[in-house]
Amino acid sequence: MARISKAACIGGGVIGGAWAARFVLAGIDTKIFDPHPEAQRLISEVMANAERAYKMLTRAPLPVKGTLNFSESLEEAVRGAEWIQESVPERLDLKRSVLAQIDIAADPKALIGSSTSGLIPTDLQRDMKHPERMFVAHPYNPVYLLPLVELVGGEKTARAVLEDAKAKLATVGMTGLIINKEIDAFVGDRLLEAFWREALWLIKDDICDTETLDNVIRYSFGLRWAQMGLFETYRIAGGEAGMRDFLSKYGPSLSWPWTKLTDVVDFDDALVEKIAVQSDAQSGQRGIRELERIRDQNLVGIMQxxxxxxxxxxxxxxxxxxxxxxxxxxxxxxxxANPAKEPLKLLELRVPSAWIDYNGHMTEYRYTQCFADASDALLQMVGVDADYVKAGHSYYTVESHVRLLAEAKLGDALYVKAQLLPSDGKKIHSFMGLYRASDDTLLSTCEHLMLHVSSKESRSVPPLPAVMMKLKPLIEAHAVLPAPDAVGRSVGQRK
Amino acid sequence: MARISKAACIGGGVIGGAWAARFVLAGIDTKIFDPHPEAQRLISEVMANAERAYKMLTRAPLPVKGTLNFSESLEEAVRGAEWIQESVPERLDLKRSVLAQIDIAADPKALIGSSTSGLIPTDLQRDMKHPERMFVAHPYNPVYLLPLVELVGGEKTARAVLEDAKAKLATVGMTGLIINKEIDAFVGDRLLEAFWREALWLIKDDICDTETLDNVIRYSFGLRWAQMGLFETYRIAGGEAGMRDFLSKYGPSLSWPWTKLTDVVDFDDALVEKIAVQSDAQSGQRGIRELERIRDQNLVGIMQxxxxxxxxxxxxxxxxxxxxxxxxxxxxxxxxANPAKEPLKLLELRVPSAWIDYNGHMTEYRYTQCFADASDALLQMVGVDADYVKAGHSYYTVESHVRLLAEAKLGDALYVKAQLLPSDGKKIHSFMGLYRASDDTLLSTCEHLMLHVSSKESRSVPPLPAVMMKLKPLIEAHAVLPAPDAVGRSVGQRK
Structure with missing residues (x-):
C-alpha cells in the first residue's frame, strides 16, 4: 500500500513549506522542524495559498486535512514518519549533517528525500547508516501545484526505494520521474541553467530587457512547453518528413554562433538515430496531424x-x-436587427473538446452557455453593447427553462434560433432552439426571461430609446408567429 | 490606419502557410507564391487546422475570410500587397536574392518581413533598393495561434517601419516585440539554442530519454513559462527578500558544473543591479503575494x-x-445517503476567477453548472458512480428551470441544498437552492428532472436495485416536506 500517513519536513522555507502544504492537503499528518524565527508565519502563508488554489483546482473530494505541527527538534519531527523530506539550504556540508541526523532518528524503513536542486545523492548519503532509502526528490515551485518530482538515486540507493517513492508520490498528486544517472543539477535544472546563462548574456549585452525576454517566452514556446516538451514539439515541426529529417536540418545550427554557450555535442549519426528511435517510442503511436490537433486544442485551452x-x-x-x-x-x-416575421439566427459554433464530458457528449451546462451567448448576441443586435453597459444599463437574466432533447458531440456545428415572445421591452421574453447544423435536428430548447436594469440604482427601469427603437420592431414582427408548444411549461409537465 | 487589406506570402511551407492562414482568417486577401509541387495540398491542411482552432478560440465575430490565391510568379503575388512575408529556406544567398526580387516588384511603401529564425536583417537587406521597409518578423509555430513576432531591424531599417509593423500585427491578433539590437537568432532562438544544446548532451550521455526530458519540461517549468517568463518567475521564487537577494543566492551556481555550456557571463554588481532595476520596472507594481495568487490561478486554469x-x-x-x-x-x-427529513447539502465551492464576467458577477451558465455538479453529487450518493456508468446505466438530465435571484461574486463560498420531490426513481425530480455561505442568502433556485437510461439501448429503464435501495428512502423522507412555492412554475409566471 503506497499511502503515506505521516510525513516530516526538515526545513520549512518556500520549498519545505510547500511540501508540507502538499502533504497536509493530501490528508497526511505532517511535522515540520525549522528553527527559523519566522518559519510559522511563512508556512501559514504558503498553506493559505495552497488551500486557495486547491479549492479551484478540483471538484473531487479532498480528504480531511492532515494535522500540521511544528516540532521542537529534528528527532521529534521524524519520529514515526514514513516520508521525510529534507529542504535545508543548498550546502553539501549542511545537508550531509542534517541527513545523518535524520538517518539516526528515523525509522530504518522511512523514505528520506532531499529537495536539493543540484547536489548528487551519492555525496549526500555518504555519512548515513541506511543510505539505501535516501534519494533526491527534487520538486518545482510552487510544490503544492506543480506535479514534477525528479527522483535520483545515489550509488547506495536501492532501486525498489525509487519505485516505492514514485508510487507514494502519486497519492499526493505528484509524478516521480526516475532519472537514469546522477549528475549535478539532474535534468530540469541543467536545462534551466543553460537557459539562464544565455538569458544573462542577452540582458548584459542589452539585446532586450527582462520584460521583453519574459514576453518572448510566454507568448511563444512557453505556451508550447506547458503541454508538449522539446522533442515532441520538434517532431511536429518536422512534419511529414519525420524526426530524422528535422534533426538533419537543424543539426548544422549547432556550429552557428547562435548562443555564447559553445561546448557543443558531436552531432553524429549515432546521436541522430538515438533521438529518432526514442522519439518514435514516445510519440510514434500518433500521426503528425493528430499531434497537431491535440497541440492546437491545448494551446486554445491554455490561452482561454x-x-x-x-x-x-x-x-x-x-x-x-x-x-x-x-x-x-x-x-x-x-x-x-432585421424585423422579419421569422425566428432570428443568433449564434453559430462548433463544440470544443473542453465542453465534452466522460460520455463523449456536450456537458449539461454548456447548453445553457449556448443560450446565454445567443441572448448576448440578441442584445448586441439591439444596441446593448459594451459602451451601453459601461454607461450603467444592462439586461440581467432572471430565469430560464432548458429542455435537453438530443446530444451534441465533439466538433458538431450548432446554431441557435430565437423567437421573441410578446413583452414590453423592459422584459425580453424569448424562446430559443439549439440545432445541429448538419441535419437541423433540434437538440435543446430554452425559454428565457431578461429584465432591463439600471446597474447604479440596482432596479429595473425601461431601456433607453435607442435600444427600444430596435427592439420593438423585432418583438412586433414575431408577434404574428404562433407560440411554440413548450412555452409556459413547467418542469415535468406533460404535453 | 493600421489595417492590412492585401498580403503576400513568398514561400508556403509550415511557416509561410500558417502566415497565410493567419492573414486569411483576419479578413486579408492573400496571395502565395511557392513553386513546390505539394504547396497547395500542404497549405490547405494548415488552413484546415487553423480554421478548426479559431472556431474554438473565440466567440468574437471573425471577419469574412480573405481570399487565398496561388500566384504563378513572385511578381504577381506581391503586386498591390501592403505586407509581404518571406518564408523561404534558411540560406542567406537564397533569402537575399528572393528579397531583392520582392523589393523590385513590390510597391515601395509595402512592408517586407522575413520569417528567418536566425539571419540578421542587415545581411538580408544588403541588395535592396528600399531596405528601409525590410525587417525580420520572426514568428513561432503554429503561426496561426501563437501571438509572438520578434521584430528586428537592420542598419537600414526605418524605426517608424517597425512601429507600423507592430500596429499592423495587432490587427491579426499578433504581438510584435521590437528587439533592441540585431544578433544571430535574436532572443527566442538564442534561448532555445542554449536549451537545445544542453538537451542534446542529456540524451547523448544517457541521463534520460526524450520522453522523460519532455515530461520534465511539461510537468514543471513549462507550466510556469506559459504564463510568466523567467525573470518574473524567479522574482516570486525570491519571495519577500526581493530580486537582488535572489540573484545573489543563485549567482554562484554560474561557476558550478551545472551545464556543459560554459562560456559564462561575468556576474558582477552592475549586472545584478541592471536585472533588479528592470525586474522592478516589469513587476514592481505588484507585491509578491499578489503575483503568487495570479500565478496559482493561472496554473490551475492551465491544468484544468x-x-x-x-x-x-x-x-x-x-x-x-x-x-x-x-x-x-x-x-x-x-x-x-442519509434519509433525514431535511434538504440534502450536496456541494460546497468557492467562485473561481474563470467564472466571473465583465460585470464582476458569476456568469449565468455557471449557476447551471453548480446545479449540475450538485446533481452529480446526489447520484454519487445513491451509488451512480463511474463503475455504474461504465456498466451501461446512467441518469440523463431532461429539463431544468433556473431562477437567478442575487449575484455571486469572485471568491464567494457557495453551497447547494436539494429537496427531492415525489417521483418513482426512474425519474429524479428535485428542487435545489444555491446559497452564499457567509449569510445563507438564496442566490438561485433550480427545479431539475433526470431520467434513468440504459445507454446501450438508448431508452429509459428503471435503475438497478442497489441504486433504488438508496434512492427510495431519500425520496420518502423528503415526501413529508412541503413543496417549495417555485415548484411547478413556468418562466415569467407570477406568484
Missing part, C-alpha cells in the same frame, strides 16, 4: 484559461487574446 | 484546460490531474 487570469482582466497570452477579441468586436459590422 | 485535452482524456499535467482526481474519488469515504 489565461484570458480568465488576473481576475478576468486577462494575463499573458490570454490578455493578448482578449485585446484581439475587443478589436474583432469593434471592427465587426454591427449585426442588423 | 489540459485536463480537457486529447478529447477529454487529459493531456500532460492535465492527465496527471485527472489521475489524481480518480485517486481522490476512489479513496474518499462514500457520501452517505
Amino acid at each position: 484559461a489565461l484570458k480568465a487570469g488576473d481576475e478576468g482582466r486577462g494575463w499573458g497570452a490570454g490578455r493578448l487574446l482578449s485585446d484581439y477579441e475587443a478589436h474583432l468586436w469593434k471592427t465587426a459590422p454591427k449585426p442588423q | 484546460a489540459l485536463k480537457a485535452g486529447d478529447e477529454g482524456r487529459g493531456w500532460g499535467a492535465g492527465r496527471l490531474l485527472s489521475d489524481y482526481e480518480a485517486h481522490l474519488w476512489k479513496t474518499a469515504p462514500k457520501p452517505q
Whole structure:
C-alpha cells in the first residue's frame, strides 16, 4: 500500500513549506522542524495559498486535512514518519549533517528525500547508516501545484526505494520521474541553467530587457512547453518528413554562433538515430496531424484559461487574446436587427473538446452557455453593447427553462434560433432552439426571461430609446408567429 | 490606419502557410507564391487546422475570410500587397536574392518581413533598393495561434517601419516585440539554442530519454513559462527578500558544473543591479503575494484546460490531474445517503476567477453548472458512480428551470441544498437552492428532472436495485416536506 500517513519536513522555507502544504492537503499528518524565527508565519502563508488554489483546482473530494505541527527538534519531527523530506539550504556540508541526523532518528524503513536542486545523492548519503532509502526528490515551485518530482538515486540507493517513492508520490498528486544517472543539477535544472546563462548574456549585452525576454517566452514556446516538451514539439515541426529529417536540418545550427554557450555535442549519426528511435517510442503511436490537433486544442485551452487570469482582466497570452477579441468586436459590422416575421439566427459554433464530458457528449451546462451567448448576441443586435453597459444599463437574466432533447458531440456545428415572445421591452421574453447544423435536428430548447436594469440604482427601469427603437420592431414582427408548444411549461409537465 | 487589406506570402511551407492562414482568417486577401509541387495540398491542411482552432478560440465575430490565391510568379503575388512575408529556406544567398526580387516588384511603401529564425536583417537587406521597409518578423509555430513576432531591424531599417509593423500585427491578433539590437537568432532562438544544446548532451550521455526530458519540461517549468517568463518567475521564487537577494543566492551556481555550456557571463554588481532595476520596472507594481495568487490561478486554469485535452482524456499535467482526481474519488469515504427529513447539502465551492464576467458577477451558465455538479453529487450518493456508468446505466438530465435571484461574486463560498420531490426513481425530480455561505442568502433556485437510461439501448429503464435501495428512502423522507412555492412554475409566471 503506497499511502503515506505521516510525513516530516526538515526545513520549512518556500520549498519545505510547500511540501508540507502538499502533504497536509493530501490528508497526511505532517511535522515540520525549522528553527527559523519566522518559519510559522511563512508556512501559514504558503498553506493559505495552497488551500486557495486547491479549492479551484478540483471538484473531487479532498480528504480531511492532515494535522500540521511544528516540532521542537529534528528527532521529534521524524519520529514515526514514513516520508521525510529534507529542504535545508543548498550546502553539501549542511545537508550531509542534517541527513545523518535524520538517518539516526528515523525509522530504518522511512523514505528520506532531499529537495536539493543540484547536489548528487551519492555525496549526500555518504555519512548515513541506511543510505539505501535516501534519494533526491527534487520538486518545482510552487510544490503544492506543480506535479514534477525528479527522483535520483545515489550509488547506495536501492532501486525498489525509487519505485516505492514514485508510487507514494502519486497519492499526493505528484509524478516521480526516475532519472537514469546522477549528475549535478539532474535534468530540469541543467536545462534551466543553460537557459539562464544565455538569458544573462542577452540582458548584459542589452539585446532586450527582462520584460521583453519574459514576453518572448510566454507568448511563444512557453505556451508550447506547458503541454508538449522539446522533442515532441520538434517532431511536429518536422512534419511529414519525420524526426530524422528535422534533426538533419537543424543539426548544422549547432556550429552557428547562435548562443555564447559553445561546448557543443558531436552531432553524429549515432546521436541522430538515438533521438529518432526514442522519439518514435514516445510519440510514434500518433500521426503528425493528430499531434497537431491535440497541440492546437491545448494551446486554445491554455490561452482561454489565461484570458480568465488576473481576475478576468486577462494575463499573458490570454490578455493578448482578449485585446484581439475587443478589436474583432469593434471592427465587426454591427449585426442588423432585421424585423422579419421569422425566428432570428443568433449564434453559430462548433463544440470544443473542453465542453465534452466522460460520455463523449456536450456537458449539461454548456447548453445553457449556448443560450446565454445567443441572448448576448440578441442584445448586441439591439444596441446593448459594451459602451451601453459601461454607461450603467444592462439586461440581467432572471430565469430560464432548458429542455435537453438530443446530444451534441465533439466538433458538431450548432446554431441557435430565437423567437421573441410578446413583452414590453423592459422584459425580453424569448424562446430559443439549439440545432445541429448538419441535419437541423433540434437538440435543446430554452425559454428565457431578461429584465432591463439600471446597474447604479440596482432596479429595473425601461431601456433607453435607442435600444427600444430596435427592439420593438423585432418583438412586433414575431408577434404574428404562433407560440411554440413548450412555452409556459413547467418542469415535468406533460404535453 | 493600421489595417492590412492585401498580403503576400513568398514561400508556403509550415511557416509561410500558417502566415497565410493567419492573414486569411483576419479578413486579408492573400496571395502565395511557392513553386513546390505539394504547396497547395500542404497549405490547405494548415488552413484546415487553423480554421478548426479559431472556431474554438473565440466567440468574437471573425471577419469574412480573405481570399487565398496561388500566384504563378513572385511578381504577381506581391503586386498591390501592403505586407509581404518571406518564408523561404534558411540560406542567406537564397533569402537575399528572393528579397531583392520582392523589393523590385513590390510597391515601395509595402512592408517586407522575413520569417528567418536566425539571419540578421542587415545581411538580408544588403541588395535592396528600399531596405528601409525590410525587417525580420520572426514568428513561432503554429503561426496561426501563437501571438509572438520578434521584430528586428537592420542598419537600414526605418524605426517608424517597425512601429507600423507592430500596429499592423495587432490587427491579426499578433504581438510584435521590437528587439533592441540585431544578433544571430535574436532572443527566442538564442534561448532555445542554449536549451537545445544542453538537451542534446542529456540524451547523448544517457541521463534520460526524450520522453522523460519532455515530461520534465511539461510537468514543471513549462507550466510556469506559459504564463510568466523567467525573470518574473524567479522574482516570486525570491519571495519577500526581493530580486537582488535572489540573484545573489543563485549567482554562484554560474561557476558550478551545472551545464556543459560554459562560456559564462561575468556576474558582477552592475549586472545584478541592471536585472533588479528592470525586474522592478516589469513587476514592481505588484507585491509578491499578489503575483503568487495570479500565478496559482493561472496554473490551475492551465491544468484544468489540459485536463480537457486529447478529447477529454487529459493531456500532460492535465492527465496527471485527472489521475489524481480518480485517486481522490476512489479513496474518499462514500457520501452517505442519509434519509433525514431535511434538504440534502450536496456541494460546497468557492467562485473561481474563470467564472466571473465583465460585470464582476458569476456568469449565468455557471449557476447551471453548480446545479449540475450538485446533481452529480446526489447520484454519487445513491451509488451512480463511474463503475455504474461504465456498466451501461446512467441518469440523463431532461429539463431544468433556473431562477437567478442575487449575484455571486469572485471568491464567494457557495453551497447547494436539494429537496427531492415525489417521483418513482426512474425519474429524479428535485428542487435545489444555491446559497452564499457567509449569510445563507438564496442566490438561485433550480427545479431539475433526470431520467434513468440504459445507454446501450438508448431508452429509459428503471435503475438497478442497489441504486433504488438508496434512492427510495431519500425520496420518502423528503415526501413529508412541503413543496417549495417555485415548484411547478413556468418562466415569467407570477406568484
